Amino acid sequence: xxxxxxxxxxxxxxxxxxxxxxxxxxxxxxxxxxxxxxxxxxxxxxxxxxxxxxxxxxxxxxxxxxxxxxxxxxxxxxxxxxxxxxxxxxxxxxxxxxxxxxxxxxxxxxxxxxxxxxxxxxxxxxxxxxxxxxxxxxxxxxxxxxxxxxxxxxxxxxxxxxxxxxxxxxxxxxxxxxxxxxxxxxxxxxxxxxxxxxxxxxxxxxxxxxxxxxxxxxxxxxxxxxxxxxxxxxxxxxxxxxxxxxxxxxxxxxxxxxxxx
Ligand SMILES: CC(C)(COP(=O)(O)OP(=O)(O)OC[C@H]1O[C@@H](n2cnc3c(N)ncnc32)[C@H](O)[C@@H]1OP(=O)(O)O)[C@@H](O)C(=O)NCCC(=O)NCCS
Numbered sequence: 001x002x003x004x005x006x007x008x009x010x011x012x013x014x015x016x017x018x019x020x021x022x023x024x025x026x027x028x029x030x031x032x033x034x035x036x037x038x039x040x041x042x043x044x045x046x047x048x049x050x051x052x053x054x055x056x057x058x059x060x061x062x063x064x065x066x067x068x069x070x071x072x073x074x075x076x077x078x079x080x081x082x083x084x085x086x087x088x089x090x091x092x093x094x095x096x097x098x099x100x101x102x103x104x105x106x107x108x109x110x111x112x113x114x115x116x117x118x119x120x121x122x123x124x125x126x127x128x129x130x131x132x133x134x135x136x137x138x139x140x141x142x143x144x145x146x147x148x149x150x151x152x153x154x155x156x157x158x159x160x161x162x163x164x165x166x167x168x169x170x171x172x173x174x175x176x177x178x179x180x181x182x183x184x185x186x187x188x189x190x191x192x193x194x195x196x197x198x199x200x201x202x203x204x205x206x207x208x209x210x211x212x213x214x215x216x217x218x219x220x221x222x223x224x225x226x227x228x229x230x231x232x233x234x235x236x237x238x239x240x241x242x243x244x245x246x247x248x249x250x251x252x253x254x255x256x257x258x259x260x261x
Contacts, residue, residue, distance in 0.1 A: 231259075236256060
């Protein structure tokens with residue numbers, strides 16, 4: 001039904017004016033902001049891959065084949081610069097690697113043009129937090145449960161970790177007082193010189209101090225230490241009694257050996 005009252009204008013001309021102004025001001029402001037954003041966007045010409053979203057999805061390609069820092073880093077122990085790699089061994093073809101190569105080569109055996117992918121070295125580097133879980137796991141398998149070497153992150157100068165790509169295949173630790181606490185090579189990677197290089201490195205890190213350690217009385221590692229000139233000083237009965245779990249076949253008696261300088 002139509003109203004009988006006359007229709008009145010909703011707003012007068014004077015009231016509309018400030019609104020128009022506001023709209024114009026806002027749109028000018030928006031346009032200016034858009035222009036600045038556009039300018040900023042066009043100024044970003046290149047995003048380094050490591051900062052990009054793609055890197056979060058696919059990872060850093062370098063880290064797909066290694067597990068060590070990209071550049072030299074500072075030791076928390078004495079602020080010395082530690083290199084990303086102590087040594088990269090491209091020469092030793094370890095028994096496990098030979099098997100791996102045979103597996104890779106097998107499907108291409110009839111293709112004379114097939115080229116194998118580039119070989120990865122065995123890398124030796126200083127202990128970093130990225131290695132911690134794998135290192136603890138390896139030491140617990142080789143020695144006894146509950147080993148945690150996170151304290152050694154405070155003095156990485158006296159450590160060494162052997163890796164094949166991202167896999168920890170060996171590790172060795174020493175205290176700043178030159179006492180070797182642990183040295184181990186993962187099962188299947190032994191007898192190719194990894195243990196020998198790790199002992200050599202640890203000895204070199206503390207020149208001038210006698211290097212000491214305890215070794216179980218029936219451990220063949222004694223042969224390795226004797227090669228470097230370690231001499232037994234003491235025979236300790238039941239030294240490993242509080243460490244080795246019940247039923248362990250390891251000998252609980254130990255030699256205390258010393259490398260004199
Ligand atoms: C001991 C250990 C670290 C040696 O590592 P590795 O990489 O196999 O040692 P290497 O290949 O460098 O061997 C160097 C030398 O040590 C001696 N050696 C090492 N393991 C030996 C073994 N099982 N039997 C006899 N000699 C052995 C050899 O003389 C060898 O030299 P050679 O190959 O020229 O004969 C490794 O066997 C290991 O992790 N064992 C279990 C953990 C352990 O007992 N650690 C020592 C605690 S004190």
